[in-house]
Amino acid sequence: MTARSLRTAGPCLVLAALLGALLLTAGAPAAERAPARAGAPADDSADVGFARDMSVHHQQAVEMSFHLYRHGASERLRTLAYDIAQTQATQRGMMLGWLDLWGRSASPKHPMAWMDMPPPSDADRREGRLMPGMLSRGELAQLLDAEGEKADVLFLERMISHHRGGVHMAEGAVERAEEPVVRRLAQGMLDAQKAEIDEMTHLLRTVDGSGGAPSDAGHGAHAPAPGGSGGSGGH
Amino acid sequence: MFRVRRRAGDPQHPQHTGVRAPGARRRAAWLAVPAAVVVLAAGAVASATSAADRVRGADAAPERIDPDAANIRGEKVYRGLGREHRSGRIAYPARPVPPVGGPHNPVWQNADGAVYDRPLRNEHAVHSLEHGTVWVTYAPDAPASGVRALRKQVEGVPYRMMSPVPKQGAPFELTAWGHQLSLRSGTDKRAAQFLEAYTQGPQTPEAGAPATGGRKTP
Numbered sequence A: 001m002t003a004r005s006l007r008t009a010g011p012c013l014v015l016a017a018l019l020g021a022l023l024l025t026a027g028a029p030a031a032e033r034a035p036a037r038a039g040a041p042a043d044d045s046a047d048v049g050f051a052r053d054m055s056v057h058h059q060q061a062v063e064m065s066f067h068l069y070r071h072g073a074s075e076r077l078r079t080l081a082y083d084i085a086q087t088q089a090t091q092r093g094m095m096l097g098w099l100d101l102w103g104r105s106a107s108p109k110h111p112m113a114w115m116d117m118p119p120p121s122d123a124d125r126r127e128g129r130l131m132p133g134m135l136s137r138g139e140l141a142q143l144l145d146a147e148g149e150k151a152d153v154l155f156l157e158r159m160i161s162h163h164r165g166g167v168h169m170a171e172g173a174v175e176r177a178e179e180p181v182v183r184r185l186a187q188g189m190l191d192a193q194k195a196e197i198d199e200m201t202h203l204l205r206t207v208d209g210s211g212g213a214p215s216d217a218g219h220g221a222h223a224p225a226p227g228g229s230g231g232s233g234g235h
Numbered sequence B: 001m002f003r004v005r006r007r008a009g010d011p012q013h014p015q016h017t018g019v020r021a022p023g024a025r026r027r028a029a030w031l032a033v034p035a036a037v038v039v040l041a042a043g044a045v046a047s048a049t050s051a052a053d054r055v056r057g058a059d060a061a062p063e064r065i066d067p068d069a070a071n072i073r074g075e076k077v078y079r080g081l082g083r084e085h086r087s088g089r090i091a092y093p094a095r096p097v098p099p100v101g102g103p104h105n106p107v108w109q110n111a112d113g114a115v116y117d118r119p120l121r122n123e124h125a126v127h128s129l130e131h132g133t134v135w136v137t138y139a140p141d142a143p144a145s146g147v148r149a150l151r152k153q154v155e156g157v158p159y160r161m162m163s164p165v166p167k168q169g170a171p172f173e174l175t176a177w178g179h180q181l182s183l184r185s186g187t188d189k190r191a192a193q194f195l196e197a198y199t200q201g202p203q204t205p206e207a208g209a210p211a212t213g214g215r216k217t218p
Helices: A003-027 A046-071 A075-102 A122-126 A137-145 A148-176 A180-209 B022-057 B122-130 B144-154 B189-198
Strands: B112-115 B134-138 B160-164 B172-176 B179-183
Touching (some): A075 A148, A075 A180, B122 B160, B172 B189
């Protein structure tokens, strides 16, 4: 670049720089705002939306499971509840950790918007039914009120539909999320929850089939149902 | 594009014959134009991003919340709050009302988007604050439209709860651990900002702690 061309280019650059700076400051947001961590998924991304919404969804499953673990009758079901509670509480922690690292809030601002689903209705919102498969306040209260076999049956029914909602959300994340860590966890969730749905469906059928007495081993001294599955001791 | 003005007789004057090749000016233009475009484009992109943030952002909290600062206009910050568990009645300071933190009962108040119709016991509510809850309270004379507007933002959202108080400094108070915002109007846009900033926010002393499984009733 010759000295002469610099003299022509110089003022042009200065002007352009000034204009650029002007645009930058004109567009600058209020003093308190600072950008989220560089490279973090956008606030309206599937990654962030899934982490927010699934954390809420998981927390309800944890609460349901804690109750069943404490108050349920079936040993097998209480073990399943323990599994669900531990797993989903841990996963929720992972997702909240991601949000923290990404500099994104944990609040579900627009539930399910990341999956192009409509927002929960006012009624659903009031009832705490923010994501698919979630229990309303009334349904949850009903479960938390139940003990023994009644809790077993209610838990199975509610958790099956809760899981179905979860599977739907996890499938959405696998399709739409961009962070490999998010897709990986979502895939794991949907695989596990699908298997659990099968297990719970089987258990529910067994409970209904033998007139209310779950036919799993280790249930203890329970008189066999009249005309039911024959000898005691089960299998 | 600027043209540097030169007097006649100046060896660099365009009319001056001889030395200056016609390509020199073209070369300058080739350098200056792309440079200008790049700078302008960068400015435009940055401003468009910020403007988009701002358009979205009228009701939104700042992106990064500083747990030790007043992030929302008009908010008050409190420090040096204890965290011990204590049974029975606890004498919270006369101000602020409601309390923003400090020692509390071992049992937290359920805050799963709960809207209570009677005043809560501070000892339980403060524990909820420790778990990341934003607690919205309204005075007896608070306008009903404001109560309704806030209620809509609390209902069903985990780590938010709402309750009446017999007496407080403003019609509405929004409280998080160590942070409080007094509002005259329940439709003030800062309510949404505060709620978004502090619900399970970075001010939470005990991240990951539950909003359910505690005390169900006022």
